[in-house]
Amino acid sequence: MAAYDLTPRIAPNLDRHLVFPLLEFLQERQFYPDEQILKAKIELLNKTNMVDYAMDIHKSLYRTEDVPQDMIERRAEVVARLKALEEAAAPLVAFLQNASAVQELRADKQYNLQMLHDRYQIGPDQIEALYQYAKFQFECGNYSGAADYLYQYRALCTNSERSLSALWGKLAAEVLMQSWDIALEELNRLKEIIDSKSFSSPLNQVQSRIWLMHWSLFIFFNNENGRTQIIDLFNQDKYLNAIQTNAPHLLRYLATAFIVNKRRRPQFKDFIKVIQQEQHSYKDPITEFLACVYVNYDFDEAQKKMKECEEVILNDPFLGKRLEDSNFSTVPLRDEFLENARLFIFETYCRIHQRIDMGVLAEKLNLNYEEAERWIVNLIRNSKLDAKIDSQSGTVNMEPNHPNIYEQLIDHTKALSGRTSKLVSQILEHAQAQAAR
DSSP states (O other): OGGGOOHHHHGGGSOHHHHHHHHHHHHHHTOSOHHHHHHHHHHHHTTSSOHHHHHHHHHHHHTOSOOOHHHHHHHHHHHHHHHHHHHHHHHHHHHHTOHHHHTTOOSOHHHHHHHHHHHHOOOHHHHHHHHHHHHHHHHTTOHHHHHHHHHHHHHHOOOHHHHHHHHHHHHHHHHHTTOHHHHHHHHHHHHHHHHSTTSSOHHHHHHHHHHHHHHHHHHHTTSTTHHHHHHHHHTSHHHHHHHHHHOGGGHHHHHHHHHHOSSOOTTHHHHHHHHHHGGGTOOOHHHHHHHHHHTSOOHHHHHHHHHHHHHHHHTSTTTSSEEEOTTSOEEEHHHHHHHHHHHHHHHHHHHTOSEEEHHHHHHHTTOOHHHHHHHHHHHHHHHTOSEEEETTTTEEEEOOOOOOHHHHHHHHHHHHHHHHHHHHHHHHHHHHHHHHO
């Protein structure tokens, strides 16, 4: 299954601190030799200020209590730098820790800057020191402190580029603390900035969208409504174009979201076309399963891919976990995936057959005969599927399903409306670009 490990593709699009949870997962699953994972951790840590952690891993890797001299020297540098930054930011930190003083701040940043200068002798140097101090705290692994200082820094910062950098740092800190609700709020703030017309260059915009989607995986697969939210984000034209251009491996997560989503999404048919188009640039058992069922109608191959999908999900750091819902019950995503995958096979198979042998269907669903019969009975009862089971002949008989002409008309009208809106938006963007010239 190491062939399907996406860590080498995902890691370059993450802050290095966000790579640690992925390495922890790989180490737990024993995907790679333990020595290889530990060396990768040290390599990551060498570019951070988490020197004590790097020393501990070095001792574990080489089974020694001694550490290299450069690590000892690096630790001394980190401690000295931290002390210097702490002193530089101290006046502003002291102000922010004074609740009554903080109440004097207003939504007007210029007023705040003038007030801080006049009453507390705090100027741009101290505000910049707060940013550097927060960044250094993050690099030391103090994510809670970093998140607080970055939030306070953004309330005072007038530099849009610096404020954006602080927002990325705040998002990373909240993810690493597993504060999923706050992280989702920061994610939405970032998306709004990235999608704004004033955002940097189109090239930077595409790259920022790719980063945002990679970082969002931590949030969406730890959130009860994440399966819907990932479709809402990834399946937008601008984000889907970015995926197809620079990050086709993200199709795994969008495909999974479509499959496990409780409500079939109207965009699903268009997504199948994307899967078909991108088979040359990216495919794995999950995307191939959809192609087998909806493009090739190859149910024997779909059955094989379903077994492979189970392994892929269990060994993916984002998919191979239990999701806690609002009732605090947990269901492995794998179980939901397999249940819905069987439903996809059953629905498509029934659409092209009127009389189906139960034994053959059981084989397609990766179930024994009795399990398949119970599964189909429950499906017919719960979904009001227009089918009957003939126990004597061991078949499922499908009733002819004549399409409702009014429903078809409504669906086509909705699709036409969506295309019209998209065309109008493109024309307006083109007109604004021409006017800007």
